[in-house]
Amino acid sequence: MYTTLISVDELKRLQASGAPLMIFDCSFDLMNPAAGEEQYRQAHIPGAVYANLDTALSDQGVVAPDGTHHPHPDAASGGRHPLPSRERFAMWLSSVGFANEMQAVVYDRNNANYCGRLWWMLKWAGHEAVAALDGGLQAWQAAGGAVTDREEPSHFQSNFKLGPELRRLATTREVQAGLGQATQTLIDARAPARYRGETEPLDPVAGHIPGALNRPFGQNLGPDGRFKPAAQLREEFDGLLRGRDPRGVVHHCGSGVSAVPNVLAMEIAGYGPTALYAGSWSEWCRDASRPVERG
Incomplete structure (x- = not known):
């Protein structure tokens, strides 16, 4: 189980072992929110699922009749990127096929800034087996790791079950x-x-x-x-x-x-x-x- 960092070589060995694994690309750009997904489409680790900061890792909220945007009442935090409730996050994990027995590996192109969010959220959801790819996609490519621009097939829906909160959220x-x-x-x-x-x-x-x-x-x-x-x-x-x-x-x-x-x-x-x-x-x-x- 990898719980903090995973190196490029360790990830390659994990892939070769056939162990249950899901890789997430969390690349993002605050000033251009569409850029991260476009970068993912141009090049990502084969099999990686894209995790969008705004739509997957934050509470999308609701639009009020006057046109203003508000977090859902069950959002776990406020601020510019409010945390979704643990239950909404578990629904998203299930929708992309992530299961409790899987090792999660998260990466980005942004010095672990955005993939760290998913690393923390998985711990908060009770999932210990999550690690950030040390050096991100840049390290992967520098070591000769393969990338692809093809669209990834959709995964069967899983039933991710929340566990005890392994990291503390301060109010x-x-x-x-x-x-x-x-x-x-x-x-x-x-x-x-x-x-x-x-x-x-x-x-x-x-x-x-x-x-x-x-x-x-x-x-x-x-x-x-x-x-x-x-x-x-x-x-x-x-x-x-x-x-x-x-x-x-x-x-x-x-x-x-x-x-x-x-x-x-x-x-x-x-x-x-x-x-x-x-x-x-x-x-x-x-x-x-x-x-x-x-x-």
């Missing part, structure tokens, strides 16, 4: 209650300029949640696009935490997506599972009564 109320408490350490994965409030291209308010530490998600990767060695990640997170209890870490970003590489990196480094505030800054800043810090 806005919990995060706000923990401000200033030694039992909570917030880590913000956004770029430094957004964290400091110098610029904000996506959300209506600039800044960060008071007390949050900043670790841009790209810092987890080396120049080759692979995650840094576990010992190096451990040293870097120890330096960031400065004695704070890692068990109290809550990760967030703009909309709960790019925070996940930090979650994954901490697990690679040997820490236990840490929490995700999926609503993140985009949910936090929508209420003007919540405090904002800049600088």
Whole structure:
């Protein structure tokens, strides 16, 4: 069972073994939401299923009579990419033929930014056997891995069954209650300029949640696009935490997506599972009564 990362060679051996396996391509572009699926159609690992951030990995919501878009009442979080309920997510997994006995492998072309979302969601749904392809599609192609542009055949519907939540989802109320408490350490994965409030291209308010530490998600990767060695990640997170209890870490970003590489990196480094505030800054800043810090 692979539960954090899987290398290109390990994936090739897994494919050759005939073990139950499903590969997901999660490539996406926030500024051009159609681009990820187009990239998938042009080249993907044979057999891979496309997992669209907007339509598969977020709550699609409903359109009200006045034309405004709202998440379903059972959405698991708010923000720009609200998490669907676990039940809706299980329905999507079943629709693409994913079954409980399968090993999931997720990848993208975006430094594990978007495939991390599916990695976390599968854990949250109770499925431990999910790993991110280290280095993404770029590493696969550099090692001579085959890609295809052909349309994948549809899968028979499965009956994916939810298990206990293996990763913790933090709510806005919990995060706000923990401000200033030694039992909570917030880590913000956004770029430094957004964290400091110098610029904000996506959300209506600039800044960060008071007390949050900043670790841009790209810092987890080396120049080759692979995650840094576990010992190096451990040293870097120890330096960031400065004695704070890692068990109290809550990760967030703009909309709960790019925070996940930090979650994954901490697990690679040997820490236990840490929490995700999926609503993140985009949910936090929508209420003007919540405090904002800049600088």
